[in-house]
Amino acid sequence: MLSNTPKSPMERYRKIAILIGILLFLAALFGNIIGFSSGEGIGFGQIFMALSGILIVLAGAFGRRFVNGYRSVAIMILNTLILLALLEFSALILIKTIGIENIHQENQREQIQTRDVRESGLMFPDQEYHPFVMWRSAPVSLPLMNVNQSGIRRTYWVPRIEGTRIFALGGSAMWGWMVPDSSTIPSCLQKEINSIPGFEASVTNLAQNAWVSTQEVTELMLRLRSGDIPDLLIFYNGANDIFASFENGRAGMIIGNRSIAGRLSVQEDQSGASPDGLTLLLRSTNIFMLMDYLIGIEPEVAAPNVRFVAAATCFDDPGFDMAPLAGATAAHYLENYRIVEALSKEYNFQFYFFLQPLLCFETDDSHPGASELLETEDERFLEFVGITYSMILDQRNDYPRLIPVQDIIDEEEMEIFIDLCHLNASGNEKVAAWMAEYLYAGLAVSSPDTLINQ
Numbered sequence: 001m002l003s004n005t006p007k008s009p010m011e012r013y014r015k016i017a018i019l020i021g022i023l024l025f026l027a028a029l030f031g032n033i034i035g036f037s038s039g040e041g042i043g044f045g046q047i048f049m050a051l052s053g054i055l056i057v058l059a060g061a062f063g064r065r066f067v068n069g070y071r072s073v074a075i076m077i078l079n080t081l082i083l084l085a086l087l088e089f090s091a092l093i094l095i096k097t098i099g100i101e102n103i104h105q106e107n108q109r110e111q112i113q114t115r116d117v118r119e120s121g122l123m124f125p126d127q128e129y130h131p132f133v134m135w136r137s138a139p140v141s142l143p144l145m146n147v148n149q150s151g152i153r154r155t156y157w158v159p160r161i162e163g164t165r166i167f168a169l170g171g172s173a174m175w176g177w178m179v180p181d182s183s184t185i186p187s188c189l190q191k192e193i194n195s196i197p198g199f200e201a202s203v204t205n206l207a208q209n210a211w212v213s214t215q216e217v218t219e220l221m222l223r224l225r226s227g228d229i230p231d232l233l234i235f236y237n238g239a240n241d242i243f244a245s246f247e248n249g250r251a252g253m254i255i256g257n258r259s260i261a262g263r264l265s266v267q268e269d270q271s272g273a274s275p276d277g278l279t280l281l282l283r284s285t286n287i288f289m290l291m292d293y294l295i296g297i298e299p300e301v302a303a304p305n306v307r308f309v310a311a312a313t314c315f316d317d318p319g320f321d322m323a324p325l326a327g328a329t330a331a332h333y334l335e336n337y338r339i340v341e342a343l344s345k346e347y348n349f350q351f352y353f354f355l356q357p358l359l360c361f362e363t364d365d366s367h368p369g370a371s372e373l374l375e376t377e378d379e380r381f382l383e384f385v386g387i388t389y390s391m392i393l394d395q396r397n398d399y400p401r402l403i404p405v406q407d408i409i410d411e412e413e414m415e416i417f418i419d420l421c422h423l424n425a426s427g428n429e430k431v432a433a434w435m436a437e438y439l440y441a442g443l444a445v446s447s448p449d450t451l452i453n454q
Contacts, residue, residue: 017060024053091286117142122178132222133215134254136208144180153205156187163200169216170236173356173422174207183425185236188432199440210255212240213336220340224347233340233351234435239358239421241333242388246381249312251328308377308420315380322384330391337399354435357406359417361389373419408434
């Protein structure tokens with residue numbers, strides 16, 4: 001006989017719950033088709049709907065057993081969170097009690113900067129986004145290093161006169177990497193200018209770390225558009241254009257282009273979460289910082305013999321011909337020269353492209369001052385630098401305001417190089433003194449506003 005026993009309300013509710021859960025799961029699964037998703041992939045909303053559907057199905061299938069199991073798991077999770085909260089609070093108390101200055105640093109970069117300031121009074125500043133040029137230095141206020149809110153580094157000994165306005169553009173070598181404000185090339189140049197009778201001029205340091213020549217030209221265009229027009233413009237560059245090409249395997253790129261492009265590219269994971277988000281979250285906790293301190297982990301500081309630039313993958317191909325890439329790099333650099341030349345005629349200013357000296361170009365690597373810095377470098381990189389610089393200089397006759405600085409660095413003076421392209425304070429003074437004499441030689445002393453006609 002068939003049983004006519006009516007089903008209990010609870011059993012009906014469980015079946016309804018199972019049906020609702022299945023519908024939610026299917027809605028999440030086919031969310032892109034029915035319009036529940038805003039993107040091509042599976043988003044947070046779909047994941048939440050799918051998990052909710054599974055939980056409702058389990059609740060309907062197991063009834064009270066699911067409720068009891070859920071309650072037990074919830075209690076375990078809650079107790080774990082309470083324990084972690086107590087540990088985090090205890091770690092905070094210990095950190096404040098110990099009073100370690102660098103324990104609250106947000107990341108290793110800040111710890112390294114703190115150490116650099118303590119040891120040398122200098123640091124490599126952070127960078128802040130700036131339209132069109134990508135970045136400028138973040139504001140810094142230290143006894144030996146000062147960058148204002150506009151990202152412009154201080155130039156020493158600027159006179160309060162209405163003389164020739166000189167803008168200095170370039171990368172970190174012009175900006176003054178790891179030298180005091182008073183020892184940057186613009187500051188040294190200003191000091192030299194002040195000592196020359198009849199040479200009245202003020203120098204503004206518009207250089208930025210890691211800028212290539214295209215960013216420098218863009219900065220110039222922004223200045224001109226705003227009405228900030230110099231009398232004389234000097235570029236001290238060349239190295240970063242080569243470094244960027246070697247790093248990217250393409251000419252005309254900025255340094256760090258792959259990293260920046262990766263942040264903007266659409267990834268398969270549409271959640272928007274950073275792959276390192278969990279790691280960053282853990283590192284920001286007081287527990288991690290306390291453990292980091294107690295274990296005695298020191299932040300890693302780049303050793304001086306680490307390779308200056310990492311090669312693009314194309315250089316790994318044994319048959320790769322770097323000459324076309326070097327030619328394209330030289331062509332981009334010289335095209336920027338022509339752009340500045342055209343702007344100089346339109347806006348009535350003079351300019352020079354000073355091709356900065358490189359330790360690895362036309363240098364005897366057996367020299368004690370060079371061998372230590374060059375011995376660990378990628379030979380492909382050194383070859384690429386030589387080819388590109390030679391291609392630029394081979395066309396110098398067509399670019400009369402392209403002035404190589406390499407020739408003023410004597411073989412006996414290799415110790416003025418900090419690395420492949422940066423000079424120490426003595427090197428900057430030498431370059432600035434030569435620049436001042438070169439610029440003054442083209443000034444009509446009787447008419448300081450009339451610049452060199454060359």
